[in-house]
Every structure is written in C-alpha cells, then in structure tokens.
Amino acid sequence: MRAKRPLTAIAVCLAAIAVCLAAIAVPSAGALAAEGEHKPHVHGESKMRLAVEGSTLEIELESPAHDIVGFEHMPKTAAQRDAVKRAVAALGNGEALFRLWPGAGCKLREAEVETPLAEAEEHEKHEEHKEGEHADEEVHSEFHAHYRFRCAEPGRLGAVEVMLFETFPKMEEIELGAVLPGGQRAKTLKPGSNRFDF
Numbered sequence: 001m002r003a004k005r006p007l008t009a010i011a012v013c014l015a016a017i018a019v020c021l022a023a024i025a026v027p028s029a030g031a032l033a034a035e036g037e038h039k040p041h042v043h044g045e046s047k048m049r050l051a052v053e054g055s056t057l058e059i060e061l062e063s064p065a066h067d068i069v070g071f072e073h074m075p076k077t078a079a080q081r082d083a084v085k086r087a088v089a090a091l092g093n094g095e096a097l098f099r100l101w102p103g104a105g106c107k108l109r110e111a112e113v114e115t116p117l118a119e120a121e122e123h124e125k126h127e128e129h130k131e132g133e134h135a136d137e138e139v140h141s142e143f144h145a146h147y148r149f150r151c152a153e154p155g156r157l158g159a160v161e162v163m164l165f166e167t168f169p170k171m172e173e174i175e176l177g178a179v180l181p182g183g184q185r186a187k188t189l190k191p192g193s194n195r196f197d198f
C-alpha cells in the first residue's frame with residue numbers, strides 16, 4: 001500500500017498548482033475575456049496571440065471549454081471537477097505545450113490559467129440555485145491562458161511547435177495572430193500543421 005502514496009502526493013500537488021494558477025490568472029485573462037465577451041465562440045476553434053518584444057515572448061490562448069474538458073457547464077460531479085483541475089494544470093505547463101527552438105534559450109517565467117469552471121465549488125457554496133433554474137440557458141465557457149517566456153537569444157526563435165492538439169484532442173484549429181519585430185502575421189494551426197515559423 002505504501003507504494004501508492006507517491007501517486008496520491010502527486011495528485012494533491014497537481015490540484016494545488018491548479019488552484020494556485022487559477023488564483024493568479026485573473027488580471028490578463030480577464031482583459032481578454034472582456035474583449036470577446038459578446039462574441040459566441042465556435043467549438044473546435046481556439047484563438048492564440050503571440051508577441052515577441054525584446055527578449056520577451058508572450059502567448060495568450062483563448063479556448064472554448066468544450067475543446068479543453070468536453071463540457072461548458074459548471075462541473076457537477078467529482079470526475080468533472082477533477083477534469084477541470086487537470087486541464088488547468090496541463091494548460092499551465094507552457095514549456096510542454098509550446099516547443100520553442102532550443103537555440104533561443106527561452107524559459108517560461110509566468111503561466112496563468114483562468115476558467116469560470118474552476119470557481120464552481122465556491123459558487124455552489126455561496127449560492128443555492130433551484131434545480132433546473134438554468135436548464136434552458138445555452139451555456140458557453142472558456143479557458144484563458146497567458147504565458148511569458150524570457151529568451152536569451154530571441155533572434156534564434158526559428159519556430160514554435162504547438163502541442164495543444166495532442167493534449168486536447170477536441171481542439172480542431174487555432175487562429176494564431178503573431179506580432180513580431182518584422183510585423184504582424186497570421187496562421188491557422190491544425191493537428192497536421194502545428195508549427196509556426198518566426
């Protein structure tokens with residue numbers, strides 16, 4: 001039985017990271033949310049913004065919760081709450097999700113993940129809704145993530161391989177907009193075309 005303890009410890013640790021990431025996320029993801037508030041998203045379509053300025057590489061991601069966890073309502077079961085926690089932890093792992101050319105020497109300095117689905121427990125605690133009160137409403141929710149990398153040699157940022165499709169198989173495409181020293185560029189990333197060349 002002792003052999004199982006480390007796994008339990010890892011699970012608790014991941015849950016703690018998830019809560020922590022959700023807590024820091026509010027400012028920048030909030031700004032992104034406000035911008036897209038009145039536009040309904042399309043399931044399967046994520047938006048990604050990438051900006052290089054000096055030695056800083058910033059990435060913002062906005063994804064329908066459908067693409068990340070498969071549902072957009074508040075988690076109702078332990079399994080759904082767990083799925084949200086795991087997704088927040090996975091999204092926080094920016095170095096795994098964005099494979100940058102090693103020659104550029106980029107290190108992840110900050111990762112913030114926010115989703116209204118992670119606030120479910122508190123919501124349930126403080127407000128009691130009648131059964132079925134929201135049953136007829138069409139619910140849409142999103143995950144927002146923000147990453148800041150510091151790169152020792154930003155001029156050597158040859159390409160970034162976006163690994164989100166492998167981690168979240170419901171993602172179909174990502175509309176990428178990039179602001180680079182040489183100007184603005186756009187590309188639609190797909191599972192078979194997940195690389196962006198700087």
Ligand SMILES: [Zn+2]
Nearest residue numbers: 064072140141
């Ligand atoms: Zn939706």
